[in-house]
Amino acid sequence: MNRSLESPPQAFSTDPWKTRIDRAFARALLIPLAVSIGLLALLLGDTVYRSFSVQVVRADEGPGKTYPFGLSANEILRQELLARGYTEEEISSSLQDPTERRVLLLQNRVELMWNTQDGPFRYVVTGLRDERVEDFSLAEGLRRWNELKANLGEGERLVLNPWLDQSFLTRPPSRSPLTAGIGVAIWGTAWVLSLALLIAIPVGVGTAILLEEYLREGTLNRILEVNLRNLAGVPSIVYGLLGLALFVREFGLGPSILAAALTLGLLGIPVIVVTSREALRAVPESLRQAAFALGATRRQVVFRVVVPAALPGMVTGVILSAARLIGEAAPPLLVGAAAYVPFFPNGPMSEYTVVPVQIYLWVSMNIPEFSRVAAAGILVMLAMLSGLYLMALYLRNRFRREW
Amino acid sequence: MVSLELLKDHETVRSAPVTEAEALVDVRRLNLWYGKKQALYDISVRFPRNQITAIIGPSGCGKSTLLRSLNRMNDLVPGVRVEGEVLYEGVNIYDPRVDPVAVRRQIGMVFQKPNPFPKTIFENVAFGLRLMGFKGSELEDRVVEALKRAALWNEVQDRFRKESGLRLSGGQQQRLCIARAIAVEPPLLLMDEPTSALDPIATQAIEDLITGLKQHYTVVIVTHNMQQAARVSDRTLFMHLGVLVEEGPTELIFTKPKHPYTEAYITGRFG
Ligand SMILES: Nc1ncnc2c1ncn2[C@@H]1O[C@H](COP(=O)(O)OP(=O)(O)O)[C@@H](O)[C@H]1O
Numbered sequence A: 001m002n003r004s005l006e007s008p009p010q011a012f013s014t015d016p017w018k019t020r021i022d023r024a025f026a027r028a029l030l031i032p033l034a035v036s037i038g039l040l041a042l043l044l045g046d047t048v049y050r051s052f053s054v055q056v057v058r059a060d061e062g063p064g065k066t067y068p069f070g071l072s073a074n075e076i077l078r079q080e081l082l083a084r085g086y087t088e089e090e091i092s093s094s095l096q097d098p099t100e101r102r103v104l105l106l107q108n109r110v111e112l113m114w115n116t117q118d119g120p121f122r123y124v125v126t127g128l129r130d131e132r133v134e135d136f137s138l139a140e141g142l143r144r145w146n147e148l149k150a151n152l153g154e155g156e157r158l159v160l161n162p163w164l165d166q167s168f169l170t171r172p173p174s175r176s177p178l179t180a181g182i183g184v185a186i187w188g189t190a191w192v193l194s195l196a197l198l199i200a201i202p203v204g205v206g207t208a209i210l211l212e213e214y215l216r217e218g219t220l221n222r223i224l225e226v227n228l229r230n231l232a233g234v235p236s237i238v239y240g241l242l243g244l245a246l247f248v249r250e251f252g253l254g255p256s257i258l259a260a261a262l263t264l265g266l267l268g269i270p271v272i273v274v275t276s277r278e279a280l281r282a283v284p285e286s287l288r289q290a291a292f293a294l295g296a297t298r299r300q301v302v303f304r305v306v307v308p309a310a311l312p313g314m315v316t317g318v319i320l321s322a323a324r325l326i327g328e329a330a331p332p333l334l335v336g337a338a339a340y341v342p343f344f345p346n347g348p349m350s351e352y353t354v355v356p357v358q359i360y361l362w363v364s365m366n367i368p369e370f371s372r373v374a375a376a377g378i379l380v381m382l383a384m385l386s387g388l389y390l391m392a393l394y395l396r397n398r399f400r401r402e403w
Numbered sequence B: 001m002v003s004l005e006l007l008k009d010h011e012t013v014r015s016a017p018v019t020e021a022e023a024l025v026d027v028r029r030l031n032l033w034y035g036k037k038q039a040l041y042d043i044s045v046r047f048p049r050n051q052i053t054a055i056i057g058p059s060g061c062g063k064s065t066l067l068r069s070l071n072r073m074n075d076l077v078p079g080v081r082v083e084g085e086v087l088y089e090g091v092n093i094y095d096p097r098v099d100p101v102a103v104r105r106q107i108g109m110v111f112q113k114p115n116p117f118p119k120t121i122f123e124n125v126a127f128g129l130r131l132m133g134f135k136g137s138e139l140e141d142r143v144v145e146a147l148k149r150a151a152l153w154n155e156v157q158d159r160f161r162k163e164s165g166l167r168l169s170g171g172q173q174q175r176l177c178i179a180r181a182i183a184v185e186p187p188l189l190l191m192d193e194p195t196s197a198l199d200p201i202a203t204q205a206i207e208d209l210i211t212g213l214k215q216h217y218t219v220v221i222v223t224h225n226m227q228q229a230a231r232v233s234d235r236t237l238f239m240h241l242g243v244l245v246e247e248g249p250t251e252l253i254f255t256k257p258k259h260p261y262t263e264a265y266i267t268g269r270f271g
């Protein structure tokens, strides 16, 4: 009697070894997670770190001056040109003419540096032929800042350059890393993606509705089901080859935005069909029954009940497929995204480049600072993707339903 | 023992039969197959106007099938085949010239599990009305009227425009489904075990509602709950294995059943 009070009965005692093994196993499962998070953080950290550098730049024409924070771009350009020896009349006439002003801005990058030899947060104007003398990593550059500042030569400037800045986001590409920007590629991506979705959404969603709501138990349905899943898994370069043969050559669209949009649209369709079908399938049968019982026709059931109920899921699917399309480099490369596109696209037949292709080209350049430009480009790409994923996440949580 | 062979050529036992004039719905020799499997055998029965008729019987006996053949919901099941006639106001709804969609607009249906649309309470009730072309203030008046008749108005009047039907409790959802069904003023209302997913208090509320509905509507209700049939209905049908065994006024069926199977079922001595 007494013994049972002191120690628990045998049936309820735990086996210390089993507990220990369980615990060790649970911990072991955390290792791969920790490793992958660590690697991702390392990659991101490295990219961010490489997007900053400390540079000594020799101005080709100008005096290597810096300008205080708060001045307008026009005012900065005016002062810079004055310092280069132009007269007041020449300057104001070229600043007033829109074409000439655009050319001036194309040739001269006005950007805000985090630190300069004249103090923090000042503007500099970088010309096309300005030359980098030295380029240091952030740590080394900051350590040797004073020494570099003391040894600046005539027409040279010392800057802490954040490569990812406003001017980078808005400028066209350039042969010099100092003046290169990702603006044209961002616009190219926006054009290609919106046209591609304009094609892929109606076709994909329409197919999903047809298969899921009209042809439920057909042979056609089963054949398409298998084919769509296969199509969704075809490597994107195959779509690129198809686009090259069909749209660029056969249809004579050339290396245009439209050809890229058609190619990426094709690539997006299977994914949109599969995700939309899943969203439609998640709508309970009882809702369709309710609508039919109220005297709705098949079309009314589909468009007044089923599609609205499935919409959040479909939109999420479309966003995720958009995220996939944004990141594709192979198909646009094949259908003619160009290496150097100085002009912003102005229509579906324009020349274009897209962000991943631009990054790829920068990475493969052999001027070292292009790796810094590429790092800035990668950060832009990641920001775009995170934006889309956050949007999908928000929609998923905001419209989550318990039936 | 109870077997289909014994029932197959069974002549339904009828007490106080409904006359043709009293009947809103007149089912004549209805047979129904799901693919090869026959689910209803030669069913003939009349449902009187402004009365509540209950269908009882063990599960799988074809109660829902019979109910769903009254508004042609069975047409949606692939492979279904129907023989016989269902006369609604004297018109055979299985006539090839009849549009099943038009039939369903005349006949409301409430399901076992509450199934409100993921829309606002207002839009749920307005759904059928919109299909019929109602708009503006007339639409609103009829939505409010339906919510009142379904005894839901007091609980939702301050939020029915904004709140989703899915946010209501189970019992409220079922009353919303009833409101949705009666908003279009269907002369006939079909209910398939409308309280089987609800707790006793919500069940009580729905039962009170159903008894009140018969002023305006003719109701056919399927239930597996015999007390419920006894409480709410005027007439009762007892089915077994796809056969209509016995039908008659509810008091008679429950106090003096004529067929031994009916007696066995209502006294709980059944398989
Ligand atoms: N959609 C269907 N397809 C095939 N068989 C069905 C279907 N619905 C019901 N059945 C069959 O028909 C018979 C009657 O079913 P049902 O009318 O649902 O019975 P109850 O409502 O009385 O429980 C059962 O044997 C059932 O298996």
Ligand SMILES: [Mg+2]
Binding pocket: B063, B064, B065, B192
């Ligand atoms: Mg049933």
